[in-house]
Amino acid sequence: MYGDGTPISIGPEELNLLRNILSKSLNGKQLLIMEAIQRTKGESLHRILHRISESHGIPLSTLKFHSNILLELGLIEKVLSNGRKRVRISRLGRKLLMILNGSKVDEDVEVPESIDSLSVELKMRLIEFLKRINGFHLGSSLTTLNILIAIFTYRQLTNKSITSTKLVLSKGHAAPALYIVLNHLGVIDDEILRDAFSCDSIIQTHPIKNCPTVVFSSGSLGQGISIANGLAIKMEMDRDYDDIYVILGDGELDEGQVWEALATSSSKGLDNILLFIDRNGKQLSGATEEVKRKEPLADKLRSFGWEVFEVDGSKPSNILKKIFISQCLAGWPKAIIVHTSKEIQGIGMR
Amino acid sequence: MMIYNNSFREALGHALLDAGEAFKNIVVIDTDLATSTRTQYFAERFPDRFIQVGISEQDAVGTSAGLAIGGKTPILVSYAMFILRGWEQIRNTISRDNLNVKIVGTHSGLSDYLDGSSHQCLEDVALMRILPNFTVISPSDTISTYSLVIQAIEQYGPVYIRLGRDNAETIYKTEDEVTIGKANTILDGEDFTLVSYGGMLPITLRAANILMKKGYKPRVIDMHTIKPLDKKILYKAAIEASPIIVVEDHSVYGGLGSAVAEYLSNEKPTKVLRIGMDDRFGTGDLTYEGLLEYVGLSPRRITERIVGELNGI
Numbered sequence: 001m002y003g004d005g006t007p008i009s010i011g012p013e014e015l016n017l018l019r020n021i022l023s024k025s026l027n028g029k030q031l032l033i034m035e036a037i038q039r040t041k042g043e044s045l046h047r048i049l050h051r052i053s054e055s056h057g058i059p060l061s062t063l064k065f066h067s068n069i070l071l072e073l074g075l076i077e078k079v080l081s082n083g084r085k086r087v088r089i090s091r092l093g094r095k096l097l098m099i100l101n102g103s104k105v106d107e108d109v110e111v112p113e114s115i116d117s118l119s120v121e122l123k124m125r126l127i128e129f130l131k132r133i134n135g136f137h138l139g140s141s142l143t144t145l146n147i148l149i150a151i152f153t154y155r156q157l158t159n160k161s162i163t164s165t166k167l168v169l170s171k172g173h174a175a176p177a178l179y180i181v182l183n184h185l186g187v188i189d190d191e192i193l194r195d196a197f198s199c200d201s202i203i204q205t206h207p208i209k210n211c212p213t214v215v216f217s218s219g220s221l222g223q224g225i226s227i228a229n230g231l232a233i234k235m236e237m238d239r240d241y242d243d244i245y246v247i248l249g250d251g252e253l254d255e256g257q258v259w260e261a262l263a264t265s266s267s268k269g270l271d272n273i274l275l276f277i278d279r280n281g282k283q284l285s286g287a288t289e290e291v292k293r294k295e296p297l298a299d300k301l302r303s304f305g306w307e308v309f310e311v312d313g314s315k316p317s318n319i320l321k322k323i324f325i326s327q328c329l330a331g332w333p334k335a336i337i338v339h340t341s342k343e344i345q346g347i348g349m350r
Numbered sequence: 351m352m353i354y355n356n357s358f359r360e361a362l363g364h365a366l367l368d369a370g371e372a373f374k375n376i377v378v379i380d381t382d383l384a385t386s387t388r389t390q391y392f393a394e395r396f397p398d399r400f401i402q403v404g405i406s407e408q409d410a411v412g413t414s415a416g417l418a419i420g421g422k423t424p425i426l427v428s429y430a431m432f433i434l435r436g437w438e439q440i441r442n443t444i445s446r447d448n449l450n451v452k453i454v455g456t457h458s459g460l461s462d463y464l465d466g467s468s469h470q471c472l473e474d475v476a477l478m479r480i481l482p483n484f485t486v487i488s489p490s491d492t493i494s495t496y497s498l499v500i501q502a503i504e505q506y507g508p509v510y511i512r513l514g515r516d517n518a519e520t521i522y523k524t525e526d527e528v529t530i531g532k533a534n535t536i537l538d539g540e541d542f543t544l545v546s547y548g549g550m551l552p553i554t555l556r557a558a559n560i561l562m563k564k565g566y567k568p569r570v571i572d573m574h575t576i577k578p579l580d581k582k583i584l585y586k587a588a589i590e591a592s593p594i595i596v597v598e599d600h601s602v603y604g605g606l607g608s609a610v611a612e613y614l615s616n617e618k619p620t621k622v623l624r625i626g627m628d629d630r631f632g633t634g635d636l637t638y639e640g641l642l643e644y645v646g647l648s649p650r651r652i653t654e655r656i657v658g659e660l661n662g663i
Contacts, residue, residue, distance in 0.1 A: 215416075216416075216419060216443055216447055217442075217443070217446050217447050219442065220439070220442040220443075222408075223412050223442070223443060225412075226408070226413050226439075227412050227413075227415055227416040227443070229409075229412070229413045230414060230415055230418070230419065231417070231419055232416070233413070234417050234420030234422050235420065237422075238420075257406075257408040257409055257412065260404075260408060260409035261409045261412065263406075264409055
């Protein structure tokens with residue numbers, strides 16, 4: 001339904017043909033170099049070549065020759081980040097790898113379909129949960145729920161800790177959805193849920209940092225990507241990486257700080273940031289395109305140096321597939337535009 | 351002997367250089383002003399710990415917050431005036447989450463005389479001291495700048511450090527003469543008390559010298575820590591040497607004058623005269639002295655104002 005930015009769509013047969021052609025135009029050593037670069041974070045070309053030379057017994061001069069060809073073809077590129085020389089796969093190179101290793105097609109990624117029925121169940125619990133505050137921010141929480149389910153399922157499937165998840169809920173008003181998901185995962189018990197939104201509670205209508213997985217107290221819009229950048233820079237300095245998940249609302253894109261921060265992430269090649277934009281098309285005063293135009297959103301993000309994916313967010317399994325696909329790409333920050341709707345099952349509310 | 355050329359930003363640059371060696375955890379965040387704020391020295395010595403975010407203060411505040419969340423001690427340095435562009439972010443993230451970010455606002459008050467009113471920050475003390483968790487400091491010379499920057503790094507929690515540009519004068523001899531939270535009596539006297547901070551302290555001392563020649567015995571206090579306020583020294587001054595006269599290159603609304611009045615009105619009602627920028631902006635001038643004279647904050651004009659007030663009491 002939503003392309004990955006290529007104006008032409010390629011069928012499975014054509015993809016196979018293209019794969020065949022490309023695999024013949026690059027030799028094994030060149031592919032070896034590209035795949036090694038793909039797997040590393042923030043290393044110099046020299047270091048990577050040294051490692052391949054040692055592990056595969058290929059002379060360094062041969063590898064240098066082939067890496068020069070890759071540089072000339074524009075499939076890899078050298079960047080300077082925080083004073084360090086690094087090499088990364090270029091945009092073109094990534095497309096090429098995507099075609100070659102074939103895992104870049106949604107259908108190839110297997111995810112548990114059970115999370116789609118879980119989504120329906122949690123939606124009902126979310127509606128029930130917010131009845132006590134008359135459905136306050138229910139619409140925004142509902143559209144974000146599937147994103148959260150996908151993120152935490154991804155953590156589970158990749159054996160990453162749930163409680164140490166770095167979640168930047170820039171769209172703070174979607175916090176109730178997080179509480180329902182955390183409760184389902186057993187991180188927040190029923191008692192905490194029962195006492196929600198009261199003075200001493202760690203679960204407020206907008207998230208506070210005392211709540212598990214919450215990186216910072218949000219509520220004021222447009223700040224999340226900057227926070228994620230700071231955290232990602234710290235991880236890079238200490239070579240202590242973890243994914244950072246940022247959830248932004250589409251109305252929030254009106255804030256200038258979002259664009260300052262988007263430019264910072266790509267300038268510094270902060271590739272452990274995964275940004276989700278809850279593209280529900282609505283903000284408080286009406287349709288997002290009427291309040292302040294956001295489109296062409298994917299192109300804007302790409303022009304800011306981000307790798308962009310789009311997905312139909314009606315099922316968490318769709319989003320989860322995109323997370324797996326996005327994680328194959330190193331060197332660039334990644335954004336997934338999740339198309340959602342606030343008109344769910346006849347419940348239209350802000 | 352001139353110390354750091356009697357320039358606040360030179361003192362800052364050197365303090366950060368030494369701090370970079372001593373504290374491996376500090377990182378410096380810049381908004382494309384490194385040469386002007388002298389964080390360039392740190393950038394050259396520690397390129398891996400220097401983070402350039404470009405001309406985007408709101409993003410710089412958020413990035414600093416993220417670094418602090420990760421466990422670093424970020425030092426965000428920019429012009430005082432432009433850091434305020436990220437005040438809401440400072441309030442909602444750094445202050446609310448009590449993050450260990452040190453914010454240094456250079457070129458504050460009237461110190462950036464040539465750039466004019468767009469660059470002269472007369473509001474930062476008011477805006478930073480109302481934030482919970484924040485410590486607010488404004489050193490009065492280069493030695494205390496060096497010392498207080500190091501002390502700010504050593505303590506946990508958000509700190510705002512208000513600095514002038516150049517135009518410092520030597521007040522202290524050694525770094526151990528200043529401690530965060532403890533004001534210093536620079537000149538003892540019992541007729542009245544002059545309280546000042548930052549680049550206005552030496553100007554206030556000159557005014558005190560003129561006043562002494564006229565036969566007055568003024569007390570002068572360096573309130574280098576604006577928050578938490580040294581209440582003891584104020585209480586004592588209110589008893590021994592009132593009225594209290596606060597001199598600052600800041601708006602008379604919300605600055606140290608207000609802080610002193612807020613405290614004394616409760617604990618020891620005393621007349622407090624606030625000399626500062628009276629609900630107005632500054633302007634550009636070719637010399638610092640010329641600008642101070644123009645806006646009524648030169649030693650001569652401060653003296654005139656005080657004598658007038660004293661005679662009216």
